[in-house]
Amino acid sequence: MKHTIKDVAAYAGFSIATVSRAINAPHTVNRVTLAKIREAIETLQFRPSPLGRQLRGERTGLIGVMLPTLANPVFAECLQGIDDLASGEGYRLMLMTTQYDAARERHAIETLLAQRVEGLIMTVADANTHPLLDDLEREGMLYVLMHNDTARRPSVSVDNRRAAFDGVRTLIEHGHRRVTMVAGTLAESDRAQLRYRGYAEAMQQAGLEPVPALEVDFNADELAPSVLAHLTSGPKRPTALFCSNDLLAMVVMRGLRRARYSVPDDMSILGFDGLAVSELLSPPLASVATPNREIGCSAWRRLMARIAGADDGESLSFRLPHTLRQGATIGALSGAADPALPSQPVV
Amino acid sequence: MKHTIKDVAAYAGFSIATVSRAINAPHTVNRVTLAKIREAIETLQFRPSPLGRQLRGERTGLIGVMLPTLANPVFAECLQGIDDLASGEGYRLMLMTTQYDAARERHAIETLLAQRVEGLIMTVADANTHPLLDDLEREGMLYVLMHNDTARRPSVSVDNRRAAFDGVRTLIEHGHRRVTMVAGTLAESDRAQLRYRGYAEAMQQAGLEPVPALEVDFNADELAPSVLAHLTSGPKRPTALFCSNDLLAMVVMRGLRRARYSVPDDMSILGFDGLAVSELLSPPLASVATPNREIGCSAWRRLMARIAGADDGESLSFRLPHTLRQGATIGALSGAADPALPSQPVV
């Protein structure tokens, strides 16, 4: 199906060693020899097999990427960033998704190691408690975490606590006093924890009372009635929601709309992630935006630096700047009065 | 960094051949030998390198996936479907994105072939005119196309012509007479062409005049003024838009909204793809839904069947059923009169 270096050698009338040199160190071979070999390569359509090289132990040119899911565009955006750089630099990507499942994570890492990847880029649930990361360090396998926010591991993310703080403060500046954080069922993730801390600090600093995060089932088609009740009834109902990610914010928005509540008139909403698609909503979702693609690129560069031996030992975690994406899902609350604007018709 | 089969053999006190058998055909080795070897494997943390096996020529366990982009969730959804099956069946995925660029496609395929993938799953711009597919066939490299809609190649998709036809007919049934198709700059894709044909046929069958597709820049943040003018001015302006994909529909919707036109009151919109996120819009986007994840799964099974030699030679293209996802972006038009509903305030 494919020719080997032997075929080329035979066709050109030289030894495989010379062919190898012609490919990897052209300047060390005679001009005419080189020409002949190149012609042979051309006519035979020869492409050196990475397998031989890989086995020889030099480099495999393989990088493993382990992600929770591609259903959340956050990760797809990161992956796109990685891939753009990777193919430009002659690396190939081996992809595995884990659905946040520990067993799948273990399996993925083992598979990737077995394949002799030169490095790993990944997002795990909780980088602080993850059992496999120490093993990786011990084995000398280089990796960079993406989105995981921890000072103890090589990682690229935003400052999640700070980003959440800034976001919630914006809500407060808009006059909101009763702000609730809404989180997925994934409260055990390092990011979610830090985002909650940021939320709580912003509240406290404004002299407000942080309340426990409201957990919402991510995949549910509808907002659970209990959740809806919590959000909309009673004098202490929140006027603004800080959602721990954009997808969740979108689900919540839809749930509210279906129940005929208006965003932002009846409820303000702030997301987290800054997904490209969530900006296409109407109204466009306000969101604490993380530079997802850039996070992917940065993780890549970081990994390359580590592989090259440029040990950036001092600062383990890279923090990329977040931005507050203005949307139209945050309404102003003037003092104690509820907004006077008319509710917009709901579909 | 990692132990080899030799180390295990030495540690256990057997030959590498026996170790190999212990791994690949345990029943052929003595119980106690097996136990010893297993213990050696355990303590040495040995994982057989696929590289050796791959080079040996058996199987590589590698499948190449080539996609235009991950920025469009259509492909991310497919990829998720593929990955779910792949890891369960012991395969690894090598991913490359091409941005619809011919050079990148060429490079990706070459890289994947060089890596000795056992098969390829991919989406190309136009499967009918693509120069590389014949080469693949000639080389005996197995592949399955995803989303590409052609009878001449092994592919998995929906019946794009028919799906578009059904979608546009729905618009017509809602009373729309002036329907325009909006397409990305990618009019040269096989799908886009078939979708246009479906559009045109639905129009003609209803005694209506199909008009040329309106091309819209995908990545533009705003709708071009000329496009907006085309959509909104004059007595012949369309009352409904059939967008060739959901992302485009979302961009168009936002453009219309910004110009203070209401969807669906001033303009009805129908998308294509059935993205999960576009259903979270408000109003939820009506869309000709393709089962993206299932398309990925199906392409995978198909490729596995081909690799296994189960040649489904007769029907090259698999057509999965599409569905019409009801949204709220299609308004009813009663006869010739424009809708009487009040426009909804725009953000």
Added chain:
DNA sequence: GTGAAAGCGCTAACAT
């Protein structure tokens, strides 16, 4: 400047 040969980790005859 070029060739012969060893070896990367593994599997599969072929011996024993």
Added chain:
DNA sequence: ATGTTAGCGCTTTCAC
């Protein structure tokens, strides 16, 4: 049941 050996495609000494 186990060991010996050749060889997959390639790079790299080490000779010539």
